[in-house]
Amino acid sequence: MGIQERxxxxxxxxxxxxxxxxxxxxxxxxxxxxxxxxxxxLIEYSPTTVYLYFKDKxxxxxxxxxxxxxxxxxxxxxxxxxxxxxxxxxxxxxNYLHFGMENPEFYNLMFIMGEPxxxxxxxxxxxxxxxxxxxxxxATVTECMEKGFIAKADPQLVSLAIWSFVHGLVSxxxxxxxEKFVEQKELLMPVMKxxxxxxxxxxxxxxxxx
Amino acid sequence: MGIQERxxxxxxxxxxxxxxxxxxxxxxxxxxxxxxxxxxxLIEYSPTTVYLYFKDKxxxxxxxxxxxxxxxxxxxxxxxxxxxxxxxxxxxxxNYLHFGMENPEFYNLMFIMGEPxxxxxxxxxxxxxxxxxxxxxxATVTECMEKGFIAKADPQLVSLAIWSFVHGLVSxxxxxxxEKFVEQKELLMPVMKxxxxxxxxxxxxxxxxx
DNA sequence: TTGGTTTATTTACATTGTTAAGTAAATTTG
DNA sequence: CAAATTTACTTAACAATGTAAATAAACCAA
Numbered sequence: 001m002g003i004q005e006r007x008x009x010x011x012x013x014x015x016x017x018x019x020x021x022x023x024x025x026x027x028x029x030x031x032x033x034x035x036x037x038x039x040x041x042l043i044e045y046s047p048t049t050v051y052l053y054f055k056d057k058x059x060x061x062x063x064x065x066x067x068x069x070x071x072x073x074x075x076x077x078x079x080x081x082x083x084x085x086x087x088x089x090x091x092x093x094x095n096y097l098h099f100g101m102e103n104p105e106f107y108n109l110m111f112i113m114g115e116p117x118x119x120x121x122x123x124x125x126x127x128x129x130x131x132x133x134x135x136x137x138x139a140t141v142t143e144c145m146e147k148g149f150i151a152k153a154d155p156q157l158v159s160l161a162i163w164s165f166v167h168g169l170v171s172x173x174x175x176x177x178x179e180k181f182v183e184q185k186e187l188l189m190p191v192m193k194x195x196x197x198x199x200x201x202x203x204x205x206x207x208x209x210x
Numbered sequence: 211m212g213i214q215e216r217x218x219x220x221x222x223x224x225x226x227x228x229x230x231x232x233x234x235x236x237x238x239x240x241x242x243x244x245x246x247x248x249x250x251x252l253i254e255y256s257p258t259t260v261y262l263y264f265k266d267k268x269x270x271x272x273x274x275x276x277x278x279x280x281x282x283x284x285x286x287x288x289x290x291x292x293x294x295x296x297x298x299x300x301x302x303x304x305n306y307l308h309f310g311m312e313n314p315e316f317y318n319l320m321f322i323m324g325e326p327x328x329x330x331x332x333x334x335x336x337x338x339x340x341x342x343x344x345x346x347x348x349a350t351v352t353e354c355m356e357k358g359f360i361a362k363a364d365p366q367l368v369s370l371a372i373w374s375f376v377h378g379l380v381s382x383x384x385x386x387x388x389e390k391f392v393e394q395k396e397l398l399m400p401v402m403k404x405x406x407x408x409x410x411x412x413x414x415x416x417x418x419x420x
Numbered sequence: 421t422t423g424g425t426t427t428a429t430t431t432a433c434a435t436t437g438t439t440a441a442g443t444a445a446a447t448t449t450g
Numbered sequence: 451c452a453a454a455t456t457t458a459c460t461t462a463a464c465a466a467t468g469t470a471a472a473t474a475a476a477c478c479a480a
Contacts, residue, residue: 036436048459051439112381112385117387121386121389130390151412157401157408158408163382168381169371171322175322175324176324178370180340180341181370198367246467247467255428256429257468257469422480428476429473430471431471432469433469434467442459443460443461445456446456448454449454450451
């Protein structure tokens with residue numbers, strides 16, 4: 001059935017073209033710039049053709065969303081070599097900042113926009129990429145607790161808390177809410193890193209009195 | 211000049227009507243539901259009339275944004291009576307959660323959407339409402355440090371960090387990123403409060419070893 | 421009353437997501 | 451190989467949106 005196969009491939013090829021075009025569009029000028037018609041222009045098909053490959057715009061976003069998580073995983077390559085779990089946690093936080101600030105549009109899609117989530121919940125699907133990312137965090141947190149680097153507590157809760165912290169930093173920065181507090185743009189990243197540093201120092205377990 | 215005065219008043223009156231209509235629209239069905247035409251319908255004017263009172267849609271959002279901060283201030287009425295600054299900080303965090311979760315559309319506008327910020331920076335204006343809100347936080351943080359409740363550090367940095375933390379919680383929750391970790395909706399708020407609790411416990415100064 | 425200014429409307433345009441109907445080519449079937 | 455059918459794509463169109471330009475109506479000062 002080589003014929004079926006080739007067709008499948010072609011179909012996937014066009015799908016990929018659509019996604020690539022979308023990435024190009026939003027990388028250039030943000031998400032507002034991604035329109036079905038512009039995608040169609042780029043891949044040199046008619047706008048309606050796009051609908052043969054994706055149900056609607058949200059489904060395109062959902063697909064891009066997954067690509068974003070792959071990209072993010074790449075940012076965490078440098079973690080494997082760090083044995084101290086608290087250091088690893090620290091680095092993980094910094095990686096998160098870097099990923100977010102260097103890929104604002106992807107970050108937007110993955111953690112800020114509501115649309116992709118809508119698709120996932122419609123499909124009864126469970127945000128697998130995000131889930132996977134968090135379990136890595138949770139594993140590290142658990143290890144920190146086991147080895148006495150941070151106080152024992154519900155790892156799920158602590159992971160959620162840490163994630164919220166770094167997400168808060170990135171999303172406030174990306175949406176221009178920090179400009180009043182960090183005047184120069186160049187200082188933004190250093191300040192955010194200091195904040196992560198502050199948190200890590202505070203949660204480091206040193207045998208509290210009470 | 212009673213005549214000028216009355217005109218001014220009428221102008222403000224219509225402005226207010228526009229804002230009220232917008233609030234009604236987004237409170238009912240979210241921000242996607244706010245369109246110039248629907249606003250016009252509600253106030254029973256033609257769509258273009260709206261443009262006589264606001265330069266564009268973003269400017270309407272910017273105005274609503276201010277109203278949101280007033281609303282938020284009301285949520286913090288209960289702080290005045292708390293003398294212990296760490297307790298006050300804790301309560302402040304919880305208030306923030308409540309405000310965000312109970313006014314998702316306002317929260318969205320004030321801290322997530324990019325549009326209002328764009329208007330502010332175009333006007334060279336400096337996000338005064340947000341600024342004010344943060345200085346309250348900063349004052350509390352400073353007091354906590356002075357009285358030895360939390361470790362001394364740059365209050366600005368710590369305030370930013372704490373804000374990021376609670377903002378992270380609220381924004382992840384509002385944008386459906388916590389559903390995988392907190393299955394039931396009723397548990398969302400308790401878990402978020404636990405997270406705040408966790409942070410407060412961790413930053414409470416107890417004389418660390420190192 | 422006349423003429424100018426403010427205020428509102430009508431009309432219009434361009435852009436958007438999306439659907440319905442049609443067409444031509446590729447593939448399967450007899 | 452010819453006819454039927456399926457596939458891949460396009461054209462045309464709709465409805466909603468933000469917004470601008472031209473126009474009319476209301477109002478007021480002279």
